[in-house]
Amino acid sequence: MDVIDVSWGDPHRGGLKPLTFVRQVLAACFYPELVQSDKLPVDVKQRARSLLSACDGGSVGSYTLSDGISYIQCSVSNFISRRDGGVPSSPENIFMTSGSQRSLMLVLKLLVHNQASLPTGVLTAVPSYTAFKSALQTLGATVVPYYLDEEQGWAMEVEELRRALQASKGICNTVALYVINPGNPTGHVQSRKCIEEVIRFAAEERLFLMADEVYQESVFGEGSEFVSYKKVLSEMGPPLSHTVELASFHSASKGFMGECGLRGGYVELVNLDPAVMRYAYTIFSTDICAPVTGQLALELMANPPRPGDPSYPVYAQETQSIQAMLVHNMNWVPEVLNNIPGISCQPMMGGAFVFPRLYLPQAAIEKAKVVGMQPDLWYCKQLLEEAGVCVRPGCEYGQTEGNHHIRLCVMTPVETMEEVLKRLKNFHLHFLKEFS
């Protein structure tokens, strides 16, 4: 039996095709002789020429400045401003990195003070993306957990933030709040109202806001839309719009592009003191520069073909087909999961993952204990061995005591997803029978 791996958020690996426009431009940047070829659309050649002229020595093989290629910082900053309905964005606040995980680490280095009497704390959602917690541990900082409300579709609630912050007093010095919207692993998308409340809370408590918004292009749940923290903050007006410190993260790995292997991300830093910005530049400089291919991919994400461009029809067809797949899976996957006895799944509004809850029989929990594994990890192991489906266990992301989950990537072609759910259902029914 072949193994189907829906444990990663890695679209190409899962069978999605790269976007033709992106790949044509990158190929022409690597081998500029292609710009002479009659095989490539005019706008592809022109874009490759513009990008190459923004690279030192006209080559993607040259180092760039530590914060990135200026031309691309400008493109990204225009993209942000368009996305946010005209809210200004400055290229000098954009730092290009080798991916959002690296950006998160570098921003954390700005915030974590190891010499202080209490360790630095960061409010972190439970469940949330594992790598963020590892980054905090690496830096000797403390995870200050706040729980998302599963019954409310994994909503983030300010009362819970307040409780978590209060509970951290005396244990650590909590200086920042990490938010991932759209959610990973939860698939939740925050409303404008929720974001406003979170910003107000951050302002009151003088917390630095880290907004991980890498799934911003993947919001297709009914009635949901993506609104950036930057936009909401700006629209809340002074004094908040000029004082709340914010870092917003994005990446070439997510969205329609899915170019994980190129390693490209950016972070926009908002409202930081000029002295802190200089320190940020020093910290980001330790990486020399972000991979040029990743930077180019971000430019193409920020500035895709538009109606009228020769590449537009193919681009539109390809992105619409990915979108149709996502819309379908976001509605359909939770529905199917909810129809399996012993599994419940919250509605999915955005991102790439669902995080259904497993109601495991007591005998299965005991069995897992005997082999020394977390029950949902043990479940995943059985699912892989018996049904050839690879998913990740909830224990990796954090969950309330006694509950169990799995995470599945739905950015997966529909026919593959059908096979995954069929195998999961058969396995799960058999599993329930065996242990009840």
Place this chain on the structure above:
Amino acid sequence: MDVIDVSWGDPHRGGLKPLTFVRQVLAACFYPELVQSDKLPVDVKQRARSLLSACDGGSVGSYTLSDGISYIQCSVSNFISRRDGGVPSSPENIFMTSGSQRSLMLVLKLLVHNQASLPTGVLTAVPSYTAFKSALQTLGATVVPYYLDEEQGWAMEVEELRRALQASKGICNTVALYVINPGNPTGHVQSRKCIEEVIRFAAEERLFLMADEVYQESVFGEGSEFVSYKKVLSEMGPPLSHTVELASFHSASKGFMGECGLRGGYVELVNLDPAVMRYAYTIFSTDICAPVTGQLALELMANPPRPGDPSYPVYAQETQSIQAMLVHNMNWVPEVLNNIPGISCQPMMGGAFVFPRLYLPQAAIEKAKVVGMQPDLWYCKQLLEEAGVCVRPGCEYGQTEGNHHIRLCVMTPVETMEEVLKRLKNFHLHFLKEFS
């Protein structure tokens, strides 16, 4: 006046052309439809097909394992073994990273223990590559300086290592020795005899050897040859060959390829305890994976076209032309510099840089003090402003008290180098006149 920048080791920026074979394969990997084209040589298409089939999902846009694409680890390991005359190399000891600076940092993380009563020390050459010292500082480790002997062409001497280690006793716990061969900024290349002595010293003192060998392809000084630490260690036989712990670093940024922007490097770890290797894997995993484009570039470096391959003639012509330029500059640049009054330059045997000494007039030194700058930094500033030549000051690399140097990259087309030296000479003569 246009500025000529010979401060970086960034060949494409300096006007060198990328290798056609490398760029054709990469272009075809990005846009596999090119594999159908009749414009590309057969071996290029075949290589692109092999590389793509080694990528998950057949796309360079997929994540790879944290230590790299297995196929490329094998290629690199075969390359090492061929380079070292058959000394075995294991793919599982090769870790792919986003460049040698990142590899150095990750290996240092393996070695530095912050909880210990004394800070961790690493023996580090003076002068040497600035980024290494920054990495030590970032990790809270201590630089234990040993001085290279300028009068002996910047040779490394074991007596000096012994003195430095002795001097560090009680200040830090010195666990490793960092060597850069061929030298940066010095252009020195170590003899086999020197390497043997260094290895014996490391063994006696139980030091972990970090051999930065990124300039291994650029050794063209008369009578010099590159011999790797790995090869010498292996040929010294047991017990040393089985016990001395060694990390050897290489990169796609240096040598003929010069693909700095792609961010690709590898480190080979030798003789590490299996438990430490597992920990190494954990540390390297924090980067998710190295940029795929950088990994592909390393494969092409490890496995270039061979005689008989359709791409060979162009490849041979391009690399020979770079080699001819390097051979010329390595001999000619120090000669020209030595003919300028007040400058002396050691012979250059390898690498990309010369590091001539400046005999600055006392009045110039006083003047620099007045403006609060190191004398050679102030000299560089004047050189840039008055002659439009950008070089780096010796104070960045470390030098013995009261001496001053500059670093110039000679991996620069001959006509550019001629202009650099002409401007430098005119400026320097004028400078001497002004201050004496």
